[in-house]
Amino acid sequence: MTASYNPMDLSGRLMLVTGASAGIGRATAVMLSRLGARVILNGRDAERLAETAAQLVGDGHAVAPFDLSDLEAVPGWVKTLATDHGLIDGIAHCAGIQTLRPIRIFSTEFFDSVMRANLGSALALARGLRQKGCHAERAAMALISSTAATAASPGNVVYAASKGGIIAATKGLAVELLSDGIRVNCVVPSIVETELIERGKQKLTADQYEHLRRLQPLGFGHPDDIAHMLAYLLADTSRWMTGSIVTVDGGRTA
Numbered sequence: 001m002t003a004s005y006n007p008m009d010l011s012g013r014l015m016l017v018t019g020a021s022a023g024i025g026r027a028t029a030v031m032l033s034r035l036g037a038r039v040i041l042n043g044r045d046a047e048r049l050a051e052t053a054a055q056l057v058g059d060g061h062a063v064a065p066f067d068l069s070d071l072e073a074v075p076g077w078v079k080t081l082a083t084d085h086g087l088i089d090g091i092a093h094c095a096g097i098q099t100l101r102p103i104r105i106f107s108t109e110f111f112d113s114v115m116r117a118n119l120g121s122a123l124a125l126a127r128g129l130r131q132k133g134c135h136a137e138r139a140a141m142a143l144i145s146s147t148a149a150t151a152a153s154p155g156n157v158v159y160a161a162s163k164g165g166i167i168a169a170t171k172g173l174a175v176e177l178l179s180d181g182i183r184v185n186c187v188v189p190s191i192v193e194t195e196l197i198e199r200g201k202q203k204l205t206a207d208q209y210e211h212l213r214r215l216q217p218l219g220f221g222h223p224d225d226i227a228h229m230l231a232y233l234l235a236d237t238s239r240w241m242t243g244s245i246v247t248v249d250g251g252r253t254a
């Protein structure tokens with residue numbers, strides 16, 4: 001065994017990272033490139049995707065702006081990516097939206113936008129990846145849920161429901177995609193300091209912010225904390241895992 005043995009080596013692998021224009025997705029894309037993967041970066045904002053691309057290590061990466069809420073178009077888009085860049089070894093699905101809105105102002109428009117972006121996108125990506133000619137012989141999907149799915153806070157019910165759906169979808173997809181050679185697992189983070197949280201913070205008092213910080217005995221997470229786990233779930237390190245729900249939450253649910 002050489003001193004540089006790395007069980008998470010991703011050399012020669014092609015990974016699609018959604019939500020790569022910010023936060024956890026950006027950190028994951030950089031992490032996967034540092035492990036040797038070629039990475040396709042997805043988000044809607046081409047400028048911010050280019051900023052992520054500038055941080056990647058190695059060659060052969062690509063930028064693929066696309067709105068994942070256009071569920072019907074996702075499978076065809078995945079097919080085009082595979083045709084243009086090669087068989088996909090893994091997807092880190094980090095795209096998502098969180099807007100606080102109490103149930104008294106619930107609307108179908110709001111429901112559709114959150115469910116499409118957070119849950120529908122995962123299912124449409126799975127449909128896309130399983131197509132013939134799109135995935136490598138052994139491939140993996142890593143999804144992101146949230147502790148919001150099981151630990152409620154006011155005004156967050158639609159987001160929480162979408163993230164609870166991700167847990168159910170992880171299990172269902174894992175079983176359904178077994179015969180395609182695709183493993184599906186999911187990470188459950190508590191609060192990670194990203195733009196998503198930064199935007200929420202502006203509406204909080206200092207006391208409310210401190211309360212949020214203390215929910216995690218280990219403090220707020222860093223995007224790399226989630227990126228490390230997503231990389232683990234896409235690498236051969238997790239070859240015996242599918243349908244697993246992995247909590248990475250600074251001790252929040254301990």
Ligand SMILES: NC(=O)c1ccc[n+]([C@@H]2O[C@H](COP(=O)([O-])OP(=O)(O)OC[C@H]3O[C@@H](n4cnc5c(N)ncnc54)[C@H](OP(=O)(O)O)[C@@H]3O)[C@@H](O)[C@H]2O)c1
Binds near residue numbers: 018147
């Ligand atoms: N941060 C946390 O504390 C936390 C905790 C638990 C779970 N999560 C989950 O972790 C994931 C990443 O969160 P984050 O904090 O990194 O969020 P973020 O900083 O707000 O980034 C969200 C990403 O999703 C992309 N995105 C949103 N809607 C999209 C769409 N329709 N099509 C394509 N891309 C879309 C955005 O790209 P564009 O703007 O370029 O479209 C952006 O790159 C989300 O699923 C979130 O729910 C986060």
